[in-house]
Amino acid sequence: MTTTKTQSLNAPYTLSPSHLQDFNDQGFIRLPEVLDPETVSSFEPEITSKVRELNTQHLPLEERDTYNKAFLQVSNLWTHSEKVREFVFSARLAKIAADLLGVKSVRLYHDQALYKESGGGITPWHADQYYWPVSSDRTVTVWIPLQATPLEMGPLSFATGSHEFEFGRNLPISDESEQQLKKTLAEQNYPLDEEPYDIGDVSYHLGWTFHRAGANRSGQPRAVITMIYMDADIEVTEPTNAAQKKDLDQWMPGTSIGTVPAGPINPILWTP
Numbered sequence: 001m002t003t004t005k006t007q008s009l010n011a012p013y014t015l016s017p018s019h020l021q022d023f024n025d026q027g028f029i030r031l032p033e034v035l036d037p038e039t040v041s042s043f044e045p046e047i048t049s050k051v052r053e054l055n056t057q058h059l060p061l062e063e064r065d066t067y068n069k070a071f072l073q074v075s076n077l078w079t080h081s082e083k084v085r086e087f088v089f090s091a092r093l094a095k096i097a098a099d100l101l102g103v104k105s106v107r108l109y110h111d112q113a114l115y116k117e118s119g120g121g122i123t124p125w126h127a128d129q130y131y132w133p134v135s136s137d138r139t140v141t142v143w144i145p146l147q148a149t150p151l152e153m154g155p156l157s158f159a160t161g162s163h164e165f166e167f168g169r170n171l172p173i174s175d176e177s178e179q180q181l182k183k184t185l186a187e188q189n190y191p192l193d194e195e196p197y198d199i200g201d202v203s204y205h206l207g208w209t210f211h212r213a214g215a216n217r218s219g220q221p222r223a224v225i226t227m228i229y230m231d232a233d234i235e236v237t238e239p240t241n242a243a244q245k246k247d248l249d250q251w252m253p254g255t256s257i258g259t260v261p262a263g264p265i266n267p268i269l270w271t272p
């Protein structure tokens with residue numbers, strides 16, 4: 001039986017020409033009220049439960065490096081829960097991704113929960129596509145807070161227009177990326193876009209858009225789930241760093257260089 005919540009995850013969402021223009025110009029877009037708060041709240045307990053079950057990071061915050069202070073990171077939750085699968089496979093969210101990228105169809109790279117604990121540190125400046133061995137820039141991530149996320153909780157922030165900036169694309173998330181990109185992006189006058197999110201708001205950003213998040217000073221965890229989408233026709237390329245080799249083995253297993261990652265954990269989530 002189809003529920004109202006399922007319908008809301010699959011109902012069409014129409015992007016205006018100005019939405020598309022803003023995304024192409026900025027490298028990201030914030031979209032209000034994409035999901036209704038009741039739907040988000042109904043899925044949050046199961047997502048959080050799976051994060052707790054699958055999390056492997058148990059060191060105290062003070063004993064972790066900058067990357068591991070930033071968030072608890074658990075990926076492909078959809079393979080562990082039918083309810084999470086229903087959320088991750090949202091046709092509404094996937095079609096928005098396809099429309100923003102200007103492609104016919106999108107497939108899943110992977111989902112990823114990013115839970116910033118109370119007292120968790122910054123997420124350093126970085127561009128996601130450093131980690132992805134793929135043949136084009138037609139990749140996009142949807143960032144979905146599972147609660148209202150004020151500035152003190154560490155929402156995602158973006159360097160506006162930085163998807164066209166090539167400096168720093170060779171930097172993994174680290175103290176070095178934070179220091180170098182903070183300085184260079186400011187020198188290049190890329191405006192910082194930092195806004196709170198209401199529950200139901202989402203953002204989409206391109207793989208080469210530089211972004212960061214502040215520390216969580218709110219006293220409660222910041223629960224977020226993301227889905228990374230890629231053009232369904234994108235091909236795997238030879239990894240250029242150790243992180244890309246790891247991603248290829250983990251998230252596109254068995255895919256040969258020069259072929260489309262069409263295996264069982266990279267399903268097409270939207271096609272007309």
